[in-house]
Amino acid sequence: MRAPLLSAIALGAYTGGLVLAADVSTLSSCLKTISADVFPGLKAIAVDVWKNPEIGLDEHHAHNLVVDYFTKVRPGEWEVTPHAYGMSTAWKLDFEYRPPATPPNAELPVIGFMAEYDALVGIGHACGHNHIFLNGLAAASMARQALITLGIPARIVVVGTPDEENGAGKCQLQKTDAFRDADVWFMAHPTNANAVQPMNARINAFSDFRAATHKEAVRKAYEALVAVRDLAAGGLPGTASSVVAVEEVGMFECNVVQGEISLGINGSSLEAVQQTVSSILDSTYPGVSFKAAYDTDGGVNLTAIGPGGHASESTKGPLVLTIETFRTLSNQDDISFYLPGNTTLAALDIIFDIRSRYTHDLDSVLSAVKAAIGDKATAIGTDTVYPALEVTPFLPGLFTELMKTPDFGSQTDWPISTFAPASTDAGCVQNAVVDPVSHALLGADKIVFHPNFGICAPGGHCAFNHEPGFHDVAGTEYSYTRTEIVARALADLAVQLLNDPVMMANATGILGK
Ligand SMILES: *[C@@H]1O[C@H](CO)[C@@H](O)[C@H](O)[C@H]1NC(C)=O
Ligand SMILES: *[C@@H]1O[C@H](CO)[C@@H](O)[C@H](O)[C@H]1NC(C)=O
Ligand SMILES: *[C@@H]1O[C@H](CO)[C@@H](O)[C@H](O)[C@H]1NC(C)=O
Numbered sequence: 001m002r003a004p005l006l007s008a009i010a011l012g013a014y015t016g017g018l019v020l021a022a023d024v025s026t027l028s029s030c031l032k033t034i035s036a037d038v039f040p041g042l043k044a045i046a047v048d049v050w051k052n053p054e055i056g057l058d059e060h061h062a063h064n065l066v067v068d069y070f071t072k073v074r075p076g077e078w079e080v081t082p083h084a085y086g087m088s089t090a091w092k093l094d095f096e097y098r099p100p101a102t103p104p105n106a107e108l109p110v111i112g113f114m115a116e117y118d119a120l121v122g123i124g125h126a127c128g129h130n131h132i133f134l135n136g137l138a139a140a141s142m143a144r145q146a147l148i149t150l151g152i153p154a155r156i157v158v159v160g161t162p163d164e165e166n167g168a169g170k171c172q173l174q175k176t177d178a179f180r181d182a183d184v185w186f187m188a189h190p191t192n193a194n195a196v197q198p199m200n201a202r203i204n205a206f207s208d209f210r211a212a213t214h215k216e217a218v219r220k221a222y223e224a225l226v227a228v229r230d231l232a233a234g235g236l237p238g239t240a241s242s243v244v245a246v247e248e249v250g251m252f253e254c255n256v257v258q259g260e261i262s263l264g265i266n267g268s269s270l271e272a273v274q275q276t277v278s279s280i281l282d283s284t285y286p287g288v289s290f291k292a293a294y295d296t297d298g299g300v301n302l303t304a305i306g307p308g309g310h311a312s313e314s315t316k317g318p319l320v321l322t323i324e325t326f327r328t329l330s331n332q333d334d335i336s337f338y339l340p341g342n343t344t345l346a347a348l349d350i351i352f353d354i355r356s357r358y359t360h361d362l363d364s365v366l367s368a369v370k371a372a373i374g375d376k377a378t379a380i381g382t383d384t385v386y387p388a389l390e391v392t393p394f395l396p397g398l399f400t401e402l403m404k405t406p407d408f409g410s411q412t413d414w415p416i417s418t419f420a421p422a423s424t425d426a427g428c429v430q431n432a433v434v435d436p437v438s439h440a441l442l443g444a445d446k447i448v449f450h451p452n453f454g455i456c457a458p459g460g461h462c463a464f465n466h467e468p469g470f471h472d473v474a475g476t477e478y479s480y481t482r483t484e485i486v487a488r489a490l491a492d493l494a495v496q497l498l499n500d501p502v503m504m505a506n507a508t509g510i511l512g513k
């Protein structure tokens with residue numbers, strides 16, 4: 001609820017207490033000059049982050065790069081808080097500009113920026129968070145200098161938010177009221193295409209399969225995997241819901257679908273296994289292949305190989321190929337299954353990554369998954385819900401119009417879409433209220449503006465987030481030029497909002513309802 005503060009500012013303007021809104025007609029060209037100064041140094045630390053990937057809560061190098069940069073390389077520009085909000089890899093930057101005519105007690109308008117910098121186990125910055133990091137720092141730094149150049153009293157904060165992928169870093173920060181300073185928060189996420197779009201709600205079901213013997217545990221786990229595939233095929237509750245299994249046998253973390261899965265098959269000949277798998281593997285498995293060979297455990301090691309990818313994509317990957325092979329062979333009494341190289345393990349963990357377009361449907365999807373596997377799993381735990389991120393009115397239109405102008409590359413390919421591609425813990429910051437029947441957006445705690453922007457050079461194949469190939473995309477020169485433009489556009493919008501109480505009121509209209 002910011003209405004009293006906004007009217008205080010407007011009142012200030014009329015009583016001469018505050019300078020009137022500045023002339024921002026030169027803002028876009030001014031930001032180009034500023035960008036030439038601030039972007040290269042920030043890009044260098046983002047490249048360093050890309051070269052030194054750290055997984056969630058372990059982002060110490062990235063944390064220290066920011067703290068060192070703003071205390072040693074560009075000291076005095078920001079008030080720097082290392083290890084902010086009790087999280088060792090969170091940080092905060094704070095800047096306030098009060099031109100001489102500003103009354104000392106005037107409440108300044110505020111905009112916040114969020115930065116992420118966690119990587120993925122085994123595949124580095126395959127989600128491109130080095131660009132979210134750079135975008136947050138660059139947009140905030142550009143807006144900061146523009147406030148000074150144009151004489152606009154305002155405040156900017158930047159919060160470095162750890163562990164987006166798994167640990168719901170922003171949800172943890174939200175509990176400490178880390179986002180209280182501003183009503184409007186900006187970030188931007190690199191991906192394979194431009195869009196201002198919602199993001200799905202997400203929850204993970206961590207299921208544990210135990211039995212007296214290894215082969216019984218493997219059978220239980222694979223039976224559950226089959227059951228969940230059948231559940232999904234039959235239609236999940238909610239809108240655009242999905243459930244994707246991620247095996248957790250020493251491979252990747254949740255949110256990343258494995259690129260390689262091995263299943264041992266005992267009691268069948270190599271030829272029979274090859275024939276079965278070949279009959280299943282068709283063009284509905286994009287980029288998936290397999291190897292099969294007798295191994296020292298006394299059976300056939302079937303290894304399915306594919307591009308890996310994002311748990312929000314319901315494409316058939318290597319794990320699906322082993323599940324369908326299991327389905328085909330498991331009714332033969334003389335066949336048993338094992339995990340090649342690990343045939344003593346009698347407890348297996350499987351993550352079921354559950355997504356739905358609206359937060360209020362997540363519980364029913366989770367219940368359906370629990371019902372499907374409940375008799376097989378020993379225990380089913382869940383993690384923090386990532387609420388769906390809704391597109392709020394006003395800012396998306398301003399942003400996409402800005403992108404069409406020559407200063408931002410005359411980009412006409414910026415849809416405001418209703419398709420939700422993945423999930424983000426920024427949903428915890430927004431905390432949207434959506435009508436369960438009409439799906440109308442009724443209100444929110446904060447405005448979170450989160451465009452997704454394409455970083456793949458035109459022409460070639462573009463990997464999607466969480467495919468190992470996206471790490472390479474996120475390191476290209478082209479990707480950094482894309483982030484410079486998006487950061488500059490967000491800085492432009494931020495300065496406009498900070499300069500114009502009516503615009504700010506329009507942007508925050510749904511708050512407090
Ligand atoms: C078997 O898998 C478990 C669980 O991932 C792992 O902790 C263990 O080290 C593995 N054992 C071998 C021999 O690979
Ligand atoms: C495969 O089956 C053979 C014969 O029953 C048995 O000796 C061997 O231990 C089994 N291997 C595994 C990994 O189950
Ligand atoms: C199973 O086969 C794959 C693919 O050939 C291989 O990489 C893996 O090491 C094998 N596993 C064992 C335990 O031999």
Ligand SMILES: *[C@@H]1O[C@H](CO)[C@@H](O)[C@H](O)[C@H]1NC(C)=O
Pocket residue numbers: 502503506
């Ligand atoms: C803000 O909202 C008002 C009332 O809906 C509208 O008349 C005005 O044009 C809006 N201002 C901008 C800058 O969009």
